[in-house]
Amino acid sequence: xxxxxxxxxxxSGLGGLTVVRAIIEQLEFEDIVYLGDTARIxxxxxxxxxxVRYARxxxxxxxxxxxxxxxxxxxxxxxxxxxxxxxxIDLPILGVIAPGAKAAVEAxxxxxxxxxxxxxxxxxxxxxxxxxAIDPRMKVYARATPLLVPLAEEGWTQGEVPRxxxxxxxxxxxxxxxxxxxxxxxxxxxxxxxxxxxxxxLFSRPISVVDSAQATAQQLASLLREKRLRxxxxxxxxxxLMVTDKPGRFAEVASRFLGRNLDGLxxxxxxxx
Amino acid sequence: xxxxxxxxxxxSGLGGLTVVRAIIEQLEFEDIVYLGDTARIxxxxxxxxxxVRYARxxxxxxxxxxxxxxxxxxxxxxxxxxxxxxxxIDLPILGVIAPGAKAAVEAxxxxxxxxxxxxxxxxxxxxxxxxxAIDPRMKVYARATPLLVPLAEEGWTQGEVPRxxxxxxxxxxxxxxxxxxxxxxxxxxxxxxxxxxxxxxLFSRPISVVDSAQATAQQLASLLREKRLRxxxxxxxxxxLMVTDKPGRFAEVASRFLGRNLDGLxxxxxxxx
Numbered sequence: 001x002x003x004x005x006x007x008x009x010x011x012s013g014l015g016g017l018t019v020v021r022a023i024i025e026q027l028e029f030e031d032i033v034y035l036g037d038t039a040r041i042x043x044x045x046x047x048x049x050x051x052v053r054y055a056r057x058x059x060x061x062x063x064x065x066x067x068x069x070x071x072x073x074x075x076x077x078x079x080x081x082x083x084x085x086x087x088x089i090d091l092p093i094l095g096v097i098a099p100g101a102k103a104a105v106e107a108x109x110x111x112x113x114x115x116x117x118x119x120x121x122x123x124x125x126x127x128x129x130x131x132x133a134i135d136p137r138m139k140v141y142a143r144a145t146p147l148l149v150p151l152a153e154e155g156w157t158q159g160e161v162p163r164x165x166x167x168x169x170x171x172x173x174x175x176x177x178x179x180x181x182x183x184x185x186x187x188x189x190x191x192x193x194x195x196x197x198x199x200x201x202l203f204s205r206p207i208s209v210v211d212s213a214q215a216t217a218q219q220l221a222s223l224l225r226e227k228r229l230r231x232x233x234x235x236x237x238x239x240x241l242m243v244t245d246k247p248g249r250f251a252e253v254a255s256r257f258l259g260r261n262l263d264g265l266x267x268x269x270x271x272x273x
Numbered sequence: 274x275x276x277x278x279x280x281x282x283x284x285s286g287l288g289g290l291t292v293v294r295a296i297i298e299q300l301e302f303e304d305i306v307y308l309g310d311t312a313r314i315x316x317x318x319x320x321x322x323x324x325v326r327y328a329r330x331x332x333x334x335x336x337x338x339x340x341x342x343x344x345x346x347x348x349x350x351x352x353x354x355x356x357x358x359x360x361x362i363d364l365p366i367l368g369v370i371a372p373g374a375k376a377a378v379e380a381x382x383x384x385x386x387x388x389x390x391x392x393x394x395x396x397x398x399x400x401x402x403x404x405x406a407i408d409p410r411m412k413v414y415a416r417a418t419p420l421l422v423p424l425a426e427e428g429w430t431q432g433e434v435p436r437x438x439x440x441x442x443x444x445x446x447x448x449x450x451x452x453x454x455x456x457x458x459x460x461x462x463x464x465x466x467x468x469x470x471x472x473x474x475l476f477s478r479p480i481s482v483v484d485s486a487q488a489t490a491q492q493l494a495s496l497l498r499e500k501r502l503r504x505x506x507x508x509x510x511x512x513x514l515m516v517t518d519k520p521g522r523f524a525e526v527a528s529r530f531l532g533r534n535l536d537g538l539x540x541x542x543x544x545x546x
Contacts, residue, residue: 038318045314045520123521146427147434150420161420161437168434247318248396 001068003229006031006240007220008062009071012054013041014250015152015186016073017257019096020239022189022217023071027224030237033065037272039245043076044120055081057272059089061242068229071220072096073186073213075117079126092223099219100182100212101130105138107208108180114173114207115142117184118149127184141176145169145185152187155256162191166198174202182210189213190256240266274341276502279304279513280493281335281364282344285327286314287523288425288459289346290530292369293512295462295490296344300497303510306338310545312518316349317393328354330545332362334515341502344493345369346459346486348390352399365496372492373455373485374403378411380481381453385412387446387480390457392417400457414449418442418458425460428529430467439464439471447475455483462486463529513539 007030009020014036023032035058037043043051055077059070070093072078072085078095086093104113115127122144131138147165156162173181181199183189189211199207224230231237241262243250246269255261280303282293287309296305308331310316316324328350332343342365345351345358351368359366377386388400395417404411420438429435454472456462462484472480497503504510514535516523519542528534 039320041318042315045518046312047518050312119522147420147423147429150423154419156420156441161434161441164434164437168429245318245320248392 001066003068004231005066005068006033007069007071008033008035008065008067009073010035010037010058010062011074011186012037012043012076014038014254014257017254018186018189018213019071019073019216021257021259022211022213023220024237024239026217026221027230028236029231029233031231032237033062033067033240034242035062036241036243038243038247038250039272042120043074044118048080051076052081052084055085056088059085061270061272063089063091067091069094069220069224071216073216075121075126075185076124079121079124092227094216094220094223096186096212096216097126097130097184099215100184100210101127101134102219103210103212103215104180104182105131105134107210108138110177110179111135111137112139112176112178113141114176114178114181115140115184116145116148116169116181116188117142119144119146121184127182141173141178143169143173148191149185149187152190153253155190155252157190157194162194163198166191166195167202170199170202178207179205180208180210183212186213240268242268242270244270244272274339276341277504278339278341279306280342280344281306281308281338281340282346283308283310283331283335284347284459285310285316285349287311287527287530290527291459291462291486292344292346292489294530294532295484295486296493297510297512299490299494301509302504302506304504305510306335306340306513307515308335309514309516311516311520312545315393316347317391321353324349325354325357328358329361332358334543334545336362336364340364342367342493342497344489346489348394348399348458349397352394352397365500367489367493367496369459369485369489370399370403370457372488373457373483374400374407375492376483376485376488377453377455378404378407380483381411383450383452384408384410385414385449385451387449387451387454388413388415388457389418389421389442389454389461390415391422392419394457400455414446414451416442416446421464422458422460425463426526428463430463435464435467436471439468440475443472443475451480452478453481453483456485459486513541515541515543517543517545
């Protein structure tokens with residue numbers, strides 16, 4: 001393992017490909033190996049013990065690929081299993097929650113932060129903990145916005161339905177006087193423009209949108225620099241994809257999250273059990 | 274096992290409670306034992322082999338409760354595992370697809386039937402097979418309507434968002450000249466009124482809506498009569514619920530599907546593994 005080794009990224013499904021996309025945009029010389037545990041998605045409804053076991057399976061599979069660092073591109077795993085993974089895996093490990101929390105605290109002027117995510121992520125309280133751990137004076141207003149996941153997966157990111165869904169979810173936040181919104185789910189970057197548009201209409205003040213995928217890629221860049229693990233600028237990085245199941249519309253959904261088509265990619269279906 | 278034994282019902286989650294609700298409405302003297310395999314939901318993204326294994330786990334667990342008949346209130350299991358279950362389980366077994374198909378064929382005058390369901394159910398082709406097996410002249414127009422599941426789970430069954438989502442999904446069906454729509458997912462009965470309203474506006478002709486939960490309860494009543502297994506009219510039937518995991522908003526979602534609150538119900542969390 002050295003600085004030319006790949007970065008390992010895993011998620012319970014394909015949503016983590018938005019994190020891969022942000023990494024490619026910011027770190028074009030890095031090789032990436034991605035594992036989507038699509039056969040066992042969603043993790044969000046499993047017990048913490050089961051999530052830890054699944055996460056360890058994913059991490060161990062990625063270690064077989066001589067990785068130099070592990071990115072947990074899954075909010076559920078980042079919420080419940082990071083500490084245990086760090087004890088068991090001798091590699092730098094980065095989750096998606098701490099980077100999003102850090103970016104939000106930096107972006108907020110009034111110290112009032114909105115967070116949206118899946119029911120499981122919001123119920124875990126992980127963003128509230130991560131944000132107040134950085135600065136206990138921060139007020140966090142968290143809201144589960146479950147309909148945004150199927151909208152993103154379907155590619156239904158424009159028009160009245162996503163617009164009204166976003167409005168419905170954000171209306172109760174207007175009174176809370178937030179000045180930052182964290183997209184606390186790997187699916188939500190696909191809806192960024194409708195969220196920005198609708199939030200802009202609803203709130204009569206500027207609201208910063210923090211994309212935790214981009215925040216994670218930024219923190220990854222710092223971490224690689226700090227550990228002297230950045231790849232040399234020799235050639236564009238490669239991308240390999242592994243999935244544990246290949247659902248019918250795999251290519252369609254994966255290319256939507258990745259922001260490019262899958263032609264020429266090395267895609268393998270593997271078994272973790 | 275005799276006619277006073279309970280009816281066993283299982284689903285991958287809580288959606289099957291709409292079938293339980295329909296059974297209670299039509300067969301008030303029957304005892305029901307329901308098993309929701311909430312720890313392993315969704316089945317729709319698993320391989321057929323895995324679905325068969327999970328279904329057998331559920332069926333065997335229900336057999337421990339001295340049941341007289343098994344209702345598979347899960348479209349995925351009904352699509353891929355009924356024949357195998359029938360070989361292995363020596364009980365009358367009823368799925369949700371055949372009753373919905375039968376009711377649709379009976380309701381259609383022009384022989385053009387629309388079916389809506391999850392991506393997995395529609396991709397399986399099970400409704401097309403079930404309907405054309407009854408009458409090969411039937412034309413079936415199937416459409417996946419994935420957003421309707423989270424809308425039903427959230428209880429978001431009124432207003433612009435569900436109305437526009439239904440309109441979006443049904444617009445491509447207008448040209449197909451259907452006169453019946455089958456609700457091919459256990460979640461959709463919660464959206465029946467918005468579907469009926471919107472379909473009524475979109476199509477300039479009457480469209481019958483077939484609720485497969487109600488069709489299943491009707492077929493169950495016939496089957497019990499035929500096998501002389503109907504419970505005696507002594508006392509109102511009991512309902513016991515078992516789940517393999519109890520997610521945070523269990524009570525909220527379960528009561529929404531069941532159409533009543535859960536007070537006084539016998540609810541247990543069990544382990545199938």
